Amino acid sequence: MPELYSSKPATATTADSKLSENSKEERGTRIRDFLPPKKGHSLSSFMVLPSKSVRFETQEPEEEILMILRAHWITSLPWVFISVVLFFAPAVLRYFPLLSSFPARFQIIFVVVWYLVLGMFIFERFLMWFFNLSIITDERIIDIDFLDLIRKKVADADIDKIQDVSFNNADAFGAIFNYGNVLVQTAAEIVEFVFERVPNPAKVADVLQRLRTEEKVEEIEGRVR
């Protein structure tokens, strides 16, 4: 049996450790040695085995989140750069008296409104980055897309419905910073899932492939939930 189907780590050899792992599996925390080490925080683009307090809307009680992915932070650089430029714009505009024909009270209001709109722009861009998530659980993949502030699209597919997983580097920066798109072909209602510009796409594709194999083994063994 290849190691990926094994529920024990390579170092565990004693009967005691086997018992302890079995009890872990009974509690629903199956050990998957193909997963990267547990890491990530709330702002991370690549969260592995997040804490139990992190849950999503349609999560089943026994379902375990293995990975939460969002676009690599470097992809946010354009709007961060624009925000920095816009932040200093009023100070620069003092040397170009475009507003000098307006009364002083109007000039003050313009600056206040400028920062108000800028603040909302930054917050909105942050939200769009933060909540466009791809979630991999032990049972399925979930893709959450907020198209804008009004419209959202949530799609999911069972792991056993995955037919093909591929990945590519999104662009030149993707090659440098190791991020890219992971494309998942499924036999579910939504035929294709794209995890856009996620960090370490090769690892994500590998995890999905191994989960698919694990699911098939469970199906053969009759352990499907």
Add this chain to the structure above:
Amino acid sequence: MEEIIKTLLAIDIWQIGKIFVLIGLGVYLFFAFLIIRQVRLMTEIVEGILTHPLRVVSWLFFLFSIFVFIFTLLVL
């Protein structure tokens, strides 16, 4: 004709400017309220990651936009 010209000349352009600024801030206020609803929706879909800080920030934006609206009403 003369009456019309006199009336037009009597219009305070800055008062019209004030009305436009207030309309813009009114639209912004609606947008800020929309953000509160949206943040609530977003944090309900995925719970446990920065749920409370994001909700607080969205409310702060809304309250700050109310403050700016009132400030504009008084200053302009």
